[in-house]
Amino acid sequence: MNGCACARRWFAPFIVALGAVVTMPAFARDQHHHAMTLDRDGMVMNANADTLPEDCSEISDNIEIEIRVGRDHALRGLTYGFNQHEWRVPPCSRLIVTLVNEDEVRHQWMVHGLPRYLYPQGMFHLEVSGGKRKTGTFIVPSDDATYLAHCDISQHTEQGLKGQIVVGGGGDSLPSIPGISAPRFPDRY
Numbered sequence: 001m002n003g004c005a006c007a008r009r010w011f012a013p014f015i016v017a018l019g020a021v022v023t024m025p026a027f028a029r030d031q032h033h034h035a036m037t038l039d040r041d042g043m044v045m046n047a048n049a050d051t052l053p054e055d056c057s058e059i060s061d062n063i064e065i066e067i068r069v070g071r072d073h074a075l076r077g078l079t080y081g082f083n084q085h086e087w088r089v090p091p092c093s094r095l096i097v098t099l100v101n102e103d104e105v106r107h108q109w110m111v112h113g114l115p116r117y118l119y120p121q122g123m124f125h126l127e128v129s130g131g132k133r134k135t136g137t138f139i140v141p142s143d144d145a146t147y148l149a150h151c152d153i154s155q156h157t158e159q160g161l162k163g164q165i166v167v168g169g170g171g172d173s174l175p176s177i178p179g180i181s182a183p184r185f186p187d188r189y
């Protein structure tokens with residue numbers, strides 16, 4: 001009995017230390033890959049105000065975009081909406097984006113498909129608590145392209161929070177952008 005308790009006393013700190021070793025690198029790895037600022041109002045991930053995409057020789061323009069998000073902007077049949085679902089910007093422009101959340105629930109404006117050498121996982125991401133706002137800056141590349149911007153919180157994309165950033169002449173338009181494009185597969189009912 002005594003020996004058993006003794007072993008447990010020895011074991012407890014060991015387990016705590018092991019836990020720290022196992023969890024710390026994962027945390028550190030995430031910090032390394034994503035440049036993130038975070039407070040109680042929300043989060044800006046992978047902001048880039050200064051580093052030019054390698055295909056751009058200079059910043060072509062500074063574009064300030066205010067995006068309001070919430071139920072009041074939902075189009076017919078949808079639950080949520082952005083105040084607009086398409087943003088047209090020049091190649092190599094610097095976008096200073098403010099996401100204003102008019103709902104109680106959390107929302108995001110998450111951009112995909114950006115160059116991975118500048119934006120980890122190709123993402124730029126704003127996330128804002130209910131009733132708050134966040135501003136973040138990023139620079140788009142030179143090529144004509146269309147980037148998905150959406151809210152990745154459960155079902156919010158399908159419920160209306162899907163948009164596209166059209167750089168220059170744009171690429172292929174994305175399906176199911178509220179007010180912009182039809183679904184890829186029409187409803188059968």
Ligand SMILES: [Cu+2]
Nearest residue numbers: 107151153156
């Ligand atoms: Cu959302």
